[in-house]
Amino acid sequence: MISVVVPTYNEEQNIERCLASLADQTVPRDTYEIIVVDGDSKDRTRELAEPLADQVFIQTSKRVGGARNDGAMAAKGDIVATTDADCILPRDWVERIGRNFAERDIVQLYGTVYPIEDSFRNRLSLLGANTFSRLGYHTRTIYFTLGCNTAFDREVFVRAGMYRCIDAGDDLEIAQRMRKLGKVYLDPRLKVGFSMRRYQQFGTLKSLWEWFYIVLRGGEAGGATYSQREYK
Secondary structure: OEEEEEEEOOOOOOHHHHHHHHHOOOOOHHHEEEEEEEOOOOOOHHHHHOOOOOEEEEOOOOHHHHHHHHHHHHOOOOEEEEOOOOOEOOOOHHHHHHHHHHHOOOOEEEEEEEEOOOOHHHHHHHHHHHHHHHHHHHOOOOOOOOOOOEEEEHHHHHHHOOOOOOOOOHHHHHHHHHOOOOOEEEEEEEEEEEOOHHHHHHOHHHHHHHHHHHHHOOOOOOOOOOOOOOOO
């Protein structure tokens, strides 16, 4: 079984669309589970998620990484996949994850992204991110994994210590530990629709600059306002 973990916080505008795409997969619904881990939302996120998910509960750990960890600990599957509440998953996403782990000796899998809000600027921004991801993978220097489109061998993920509960860069950092325990594999055909809403709201350059700033600080935001939102 594959367990899909979706962290949420005040996502009533997006969660149904995300979970509907997860419910409409090319593999039977009983071969995977959907776990929504909520940061104590003040809106209807949990109410809307309940009919579409197998588990919905409030996280006990901190930050988005902590929500993913809580989901992994509640998971029944040998493979734990993670995505975001404002993403759209292609119909073959779960199937492709399962096939990669069945056919390859890997401990972590990740893919690429495309913008849900289609525009030249957004396509260019994510082209840069996907190019950086491919270069890092093929040069074996840095694995630019994204929490919205990655999957783990659950046993190895737990043994590695899971995500760090930091402000940003947790999805980048975990791959550096996973690669010490096995192969981390990039499947460029494993694609996810990625929302550019925060980049549009706060500016792409500012968002990227602050993300890099936080990562260089070891994941602590300091005075940066990268996410521009509360999260438990």
